[in-house]
Amino acid sequence: MKTVQIKDITVGGGKGLFVLAGPCVIEDYDRTLAIGKRAKEICERLGIPYIFKASFDKANRSSYGSFRGPGLEEGLKILASIKKELNVPVVSDIHSIEQIEPAAEVLDVLQIPAFLCRQTDLVYGAAKTGKCVNVKKGQFMAPKDMENVLNKMKETGNENLMLTERGFSFGYNNLVVDMRSFPIMRSFDYPVVFDATHSVQLPGGAGTKSSGNREFVPNLARAAVASGVDGLFFEVHDNPEEALSDGPNMLYLDNFEALLKDLVAIDKIVKG
Incomplete structure (x- = not known):
């Protein structure tokens, strides 16, 4: 399997787990930085390579009135400051080709949201920057079909590519994770990440906003690591009940370390 370079971190290639984690969305600078x-x-205590994540804009909302974040310009300023303060790579979602160039000046990983994974100009343009691109598999996509997404990006010559599983949707405000997805997508020879917190989301489950079942995050994360996944994506918060977006599926920071210890132990068994 190919390795991927993210700033000074090398992931994939049978190496140990890496983690992308942070709050769902930038709420304010101080709290976002503190979570990071x-x-x-x-992650440092456990020897896990860490990438900070937070969205500058949550464009795919259930309601027009839902909190979306500070937006592109202010959000990238905050992410640039956090990147410097923490000295870690950063990842955030992009939603349009107009966002690619300014985002690439700050982000180390350009992330394509699941609903946009088939948008050719977006995935191609992101890969063309030469930055690492992480594409979340659409809730409507078979894992085999993600090979076509990879091939679009490979046309640019960029090999710093990753895929992320975040569950399948069959409607009725629910998502299901098919563990077969991991070996299928890993067979394409690029690192595969499991989005453990969005996979327990209940899209639109609270009427005008999403709900979630965070109690199942540990179960699914352990199963994904046992299936040989390369990295893990978590949304974490000091108090998810106060979060402005995706609170019901975010992990409490107080529970984060214990779960990661379990996952590292499982990963060592799986990867020998």
């Missing part, structure tokens, strides 16, 4: 600091400290 704690997540980094936890």
